[in-house]
Each structure stands twice: as C-alpha cells, then as structure tokens.
Amino acid sequence: MYPKRAKKSMNILDLIFPKSCLECGRSGGYICEACLAKVGRGRTSRYSISLFKYEGVIRKAIIALKYKFAFDIAKELAEACVSKIRSSPYLLVPNACLVPIPLHKTRQNWRGFNQAEEVGKLLADKLGWKFEPNLLLRKTSGKPQVGLKGKARHENIKDVFEVNTNIQKNIGKSTVLVFDDVYTTGSTMREAIKTLSKRGFKRVFGLTIAS
Numbered sequence: 001m002y003p004k005r006a007k008k009s010m011n012i013l014d015l016i017f018p019k020s021c022l023e024c025g026r027s028g029g030y031i032c033e034a035c036l037a038k039v040g041r042g043r044t045s046r047y048s049i050s051l052f053k054y055e056g057v058i059r060k061a062i063i064a065l066k067y068k069f070a071f072d073i074a075k076e077l078a079e080a081c082v083s084k085i086r087s088s089p090y091l092l093v094p095n096a097c098l099v100p101i102p103l104h105k106t107r108q109n110w111r112g113f114n115q116a117e118e119v120g121k122l123l124a125d126k127l128g129w130k131f132e133p134n135l136l137l138r139k140t141s142g143k144p145q146v147g148l149k150g151k152a153r154h155e156n157i158k159d160v161f162e163v164n165t166n167i168q169k170n171i172g173k174s175t176v177l178v179f180d181d182v183y184t185t186g187s188t189m190r191e192a193i194k195t196l197s198k199r200g201f202k203r204v205f206g207l208t209i210a211s
Contacts, residue, residue, distance in 0.1 A: 019072070022064060023057035030064070031057050031076045043183065047193060048206030049091065050183045051084045058210050062181050066115050074115070078122035081209060085127065097130035097174040098123065098207075101192055102138045102161075119209065120179040130174055135167045136192060157187045161195040168199065175203040183211035 021032040035057040042050025052058045058080070065073045085091040100116040117133050124131035140160050178192045189206040196204045 021057060022060040029076055030073050031061055031080055036080055042208065042211040045186070047204075048183060048186065048189050048208065050208045050211035051081055052210045054182055054210040062115075062210060065119075066181065071118070074118040075122060077119050077209060078126065081119070081123050082126045092127070093129075093175050093177065095174050096127075096177050097132055097135075097171050098177050098179050099132050099135045099196075101178060101180040101188060102133070102136055116180045119181065123179070129177070130171070132167055132171065134164050135171065135176075136178070136196065137162050137164050157191045159191075161192055163195060163199040165199075171201070173202075175205065176201050177205055177207045180206070180208045181210070183208040 018027055019029055020027045021035055022030050023035040024032060026032045026034070039056045039058045040053035042052050042054070044050070054062075058077075061073050061077055065071070065077065098120050100114060100120040102117075103114045114133075121131055121133070123129075138160055139162050176196055178189060178196070180189060183189060183206070186206075189208070193204050193206060
C-alpha cells in the first residue's frame with residue numbers, strides 16, 4: 001500500500017502542476033514519446049536483459065519513483081517497458097513468471113513501497129505473465145547498494161535472499177524473470193538468480209528497466 005500522506009500530496013500536486021515530461025517539460029505525461037525515443041538500449045548478458053540505458057527520461061522517471069514517491073510514474077514506466085518488449089519478439093517469453101527483487105521489510109516499511117514490485121505488477125498484468133512478489137524473500141537488510149562498488153557490493157548482497165517454499169509450488173515449469181529497476185554491477189541480480197537456481201528452478205533470467 002502507498003503511504004497515505006505521499007499519495008495525498010501527489011494528488012494535490014497534480015491539481016496545481018499538470019503532469020509534464022520529466023526530461024523536456026512537454027505536458028501530458030511524465031514520459032513523452034519523443035524523449036523516450038532518445039533513450040538507448042540497455043546492456044544484455046547471458047543471464048539478464050535491460051530494456052533501456054539508464055539515461056534521459058527513463059533515469060529521471062526511476063529516480064522520481066524511487067525517491068520522490070511519484071507513484072503515477074510506475075504506470076508510465078510499465079507502459080514504456082511493455083512497448084519495448086512487444087517490439088522485440090524474443091522478449092515475449094511464454095509461460096513466464098515475474099518475480100521482483102524484494103526489499104527487506106524494514107526498508108520497505110520506511111519507504112512505503114517496493115518500486116520493482118509496483119512496476120512489475122503492472123508489467124506482468126499487461127503481458128499476461130504470472131506475478132509472484134513473495135517467491136523471493138530478503139533475509140537481512142544489509143546496507144543500501146548505492147555508494148558501494150565492486151567487491152563491497154558483492155559482499156553486501158551475499159546470501160541475503162531465500163526462496164519461499166510455500167510459493168514455489170505455484171510456479172510450476174514457468175520461466176522465472178527476476179525483475180528490478182536498475183542493473184548496476186549485477187551483484188543483486190546474480191545473487192537472486194543463484195538463490196533460485198539452487199532451489200531447483202531451471203529457467204531463471206534477469207529483467208531490468210535500465211542499466
């Protein structure tokens with residue numbers, strides 16, 4: 001659930017300041033088509049795909065969603081991701097299950113929401129994928145990955161995830177797509193995929209909005 005004070009403040013702001021593109025200021029929405037078209041492709045590895053480069057209007061939208069509680073942006077980010085996926089047939093994974101990278105309960109309670117879960121829920125619904133936000137659990141909070149580099153990021157995220165065995169049986173033979181907002185060094189994504197693979201999931205890949 002969204003924090004009531006944040007949601008109320010955004011409604012008031014919407015009345016005073018009509019929505020405009022976070023990059024160019026054009027009215028109508030937070031992500032305009034012209035600015036979205038300028039954003040490059042994200043990185044691809046053997047186990048993970050990023051839809052966009054972390055730049056321009058996509059970067060600003062992710063930051064606004066993550067730190068400014070601008071929840072309406074989640075819908076526009078999801079729509080941008082759906083458009084990108086539908087334009088690339090190899091990304092239209094059949095029988096897929098989207099699993100967002102979890103926040104620790106303490107951090108999620110402080111922030112009020114999980115940005116990967118909010119966008120992922122909308123994305124899965126639009127593409128007809130399963131959505132299991134509770135399959136992957138975070139055992140410990142650790143430090144925020146922001147500001148950490150290289151080995152420190154890897155050590156900080158090591159062994160922090162576990163699989164919810166009560167949910168595992170619902171996945172069946174679906175391809176699991178671990179979803180997050182930004183791929184930086186890949187430490188978080190690799191750890192999540194490793195945790196799921198150890199629990200017997202055969203087809204696990206990463207999907208992020210940007211890198």
